[in-house]
Amino acid sequence: MTISQEHFRSELEKLPRFKLSQLNTPLEPLDRLQQALIDQGVDVPNRMLVKRDDVTGLAFGGNKGRHFEFEIAHILAGGFDTVININHYHSNQARFIAAGCVKAGLKYHIVSTDMVTAPITGNLLLCKLMGSVIHRSPNEYGRQVAEKIFKEEKASGRKPYILSDDPFVDVMGMIGFIEAGLELEDQLAHLKIEEPVRFWGLTGRSIAGLRLYAKNRGLDWRATACQYSPSTVEDFQNVTAQQSKQVVEMFDLEKSLNTDDLEVIEEYRGPAYGEIDDRVIEAIQMLGKAEGLIIDPNYTGKAMSGLIGELRAGRVDASETIVFIHSGGLPQLFAHADKFND
Numbered sequence: 001m002t003i004s005q006e007h008f009r010s011e012l013e014k015l016p017r018f019k020l021s022q023l024n025t026p027l028e029p030l031d032r033l034q035q036a037l038i039d040q041g042v043d044v045p046n047r048m049l050v051k052r053d054d055v056t057g058l059a060f061g062g063n064k065g066r067h068f069e070f071e072i073a074h075i076l077a078g079g080f081d082t083v084i085n086i087n088h089y090h091s092n093q094a095r096f097i098a099a100g101c102v103k104a105g106l107k108y109h110i111v112s113t114d115m116v117t118a119p120i121t122g123n124l125l126l127c128k129l130m131g132s133v134i135h136r137s138p139n140e141y142g143r144q145v146a147e148k149i150f151k152e153e154k155a156s157g158r159k160p161y162i163l164s165d166d167p168f169v170d171v172m173g174m175i176g177f178i179e180a181g182l183e184l185e186d187q188l189a190h191l192k193i194e195e196p197v198r199f200w201g202l203t204g205r206s207i208a209g210l211r212l213y214a215k216n217r218g219l220d221w222r223a224t225a226c227q228y229s230p231s232t233v234e235d236f237q238n239v240t241a242q243q244s245k246q247v248v249e250m251f252d253l254e255k256s257l258n259t260d261d262l263e264v265i266e267e268y269r270g271p272a273y274g275e276i277d278d279r280v281i282e283a284i285q286m287l288g289k290a291e292g293l294i295i296d297p298n299y300t301g302k303a304m305s306g307l308i309g310e311l312r313a314g315r316v317d318a319s320e321t322i323v324f325i326h327s328g329g330l331p332q333l334f335a336h337a338d339k340f341n342d
Contacts, residue, residue, distance in 0.1 A: 001254050002218040005182060011251040012179055016073035020100055021056035021065030023179070027187040028052060030324065032290040042311050047193060047321040050293065051184065054300075054328040059099035059126060062092050062328025063206050066176030072100040074168050080161035082107040082153045086142045089115040090274050090298050092329045095123040097163070098130045107158070109133045109149050113142035115274065122335035167246075173205025174212060174247045181213030184323070193321050195220035201325035202303050203227050203264060208240045209247075210325075211261050216253045222320065224263045226306035228299055229273050233264045268306035274298055279305040281339055296329035297336045 030048040037044050056065035075083060083106050087094040094110045101108035110127050116136040120128055128134055137145045146162055153160040163169055188197065201207040203225040214221035227233060237259040244257040270277045276297040283305035287293050295301050307324060310316050 003216040003253055005185065005217070008178060008182055008213070008251070012175075015070055015175070016077050017069050018073040018076065018100070018104060020058050020069050020072065020103060021061075023056065023066070024183045024187075025055055025180075026052045027184065027191070027323070030291060033287060036286060036290045037308070037311060040312075043314060043318060044311055045316065045318050045320055045322050048324070049191075049193075049321065050291075050324045050326050051180070051199075052326055053180070054294075054326045054330065056328070058103070059095055059130070060328065060331050062096060062330075063173075063176070063325070064093055064096035064328070066180060067093075067173045067205075068096055068100045070172045070175055071097075071169065072104050072106075074166075074172070075106065075161055076104060078161065080106070080159050082109070082158045082160040083163060084109045084111070084146050084149050084153075084160055085163045086111045086113060086146050088113065088274065089118060089122075089124060090332050090335065091123055092299070092327075092332070094132075095126050095331065098127040098132045101132075102130050107133070107153075109135060109146075109153075111135045111137055111142050111145050111149070113137055113139040118335075122331045122333075126331055170243050171205070171246050171250070174209035174244065175250075177206045177209025178213045178247070178251070180206070181210050181217070184210070185217065185219070188321075188323075196222060196317070196320045197323060198222040198224060198317070198320040199323050199325060200224050200303060200307050201226070201327065202299055203229065203231075203236045203262075205240070205243070206327060207325060208244065208257060208262060212244050212247060212253075212255075212257055215255050215257065215261065222263070223261070224265065224306075224310075226303045227264055227266045227269045228302045229269070233266060234259075236264060237262060265306055265310070268302050268309060270302060276301065276336060276339060277305075279309060283308055284333075285340070293326070294330055294333065295326065296332040297339070298332050299329045300327055 053063040211223045280301040
């Protein structure tokens with residue numbers, strides 16, 4: 001059974017929502033990047049496009065804008081007034097929650113759990129500018145710090161909320177990209193793009209949401225996710241398949257994801273999370289010079305380096321239209337400025 005677009009829209013409308021982003025984001029051609037690769041002797045698909053979720057608007061934009069319209073509404077519906085988030089120094093999520101909390105009138109603590117002696121720049125600087133209370137802590141003490149903040153805020157009469165303690169956080173990204181699926185289906189039809197279509201992005205709930213949407217719509221949409229974190233491919237695939245079952249139940253769908261519904265490639269994750277290699281630097285510079293598009297070093301830069309690398313290796317089906325998911329994250333680029341100074 002194929003689930004209709006109307007069913008998806010109806011289920012989305014039932015969820016509480018707090019407006020944060022400018023959606024329907026553009027779908028644009030990557031013609032000049034395509035030509036740059038052809039000039040290098042690379043065989044490329046007939047169409048290469050980019051979904052511009054970097055232009056969702058608030059606080060430098062990004063795909064997290066889709067996610068947190070549902071999460072901020074969920075927090076407000078629970079009567080909470082203080083949000084506590086444990087996350088990485090480079091976290092886009094931390095930045096966007098900061099902006100969402102400002103818009104919703106919520107107090108926000110960010111426990112930044114790595115690179116504790118690094119200067120406050122990039123996303124963490126933006127958190128500071130938006131009034132976040134910043135706590136620097138080694139990773140092994142992050143949870144302890146968050147629980148201390150929780151107790152202190154509760155003792156002061158506030159109602160605090162630790163983000164990672166709520167299972168809804170695990171599915172809101174898929175929910176946000178079910179809506180992106182609705183947008184993309186209409187945009188691809190408008191451009192008369194024929195299937196198969198391959199979405200190219202990162203391991204995470206965003207690309208999983210697109211694949212879940214396509215599977216229930218009966219669309220020949222495929223997905224490649226580049227691994228950027230130290231977790232294993234098997235862990236990502238198993239956790240994603242399990243979380244998709246929650247969305248299937250929430251939306252009254254027919255099909256959840258299987259572990260093989262997302263192709264995952266590991267070769268482009270770089271030395272470690274938050275560290276980049278020459279392939280990422282080349283990808284950032286190549287896209288900037290070809291299209292005037294800026295991508296970040298930790299996420300979209302690794303995804304684009306993966307796309308370029310796989311095209312050069314001849315491992316991308318030329319019959320597919322490639323849609324690159326630009327998920328934003330631009331502030332992180334400034335934390336790596338020294339890599340681009342030659």
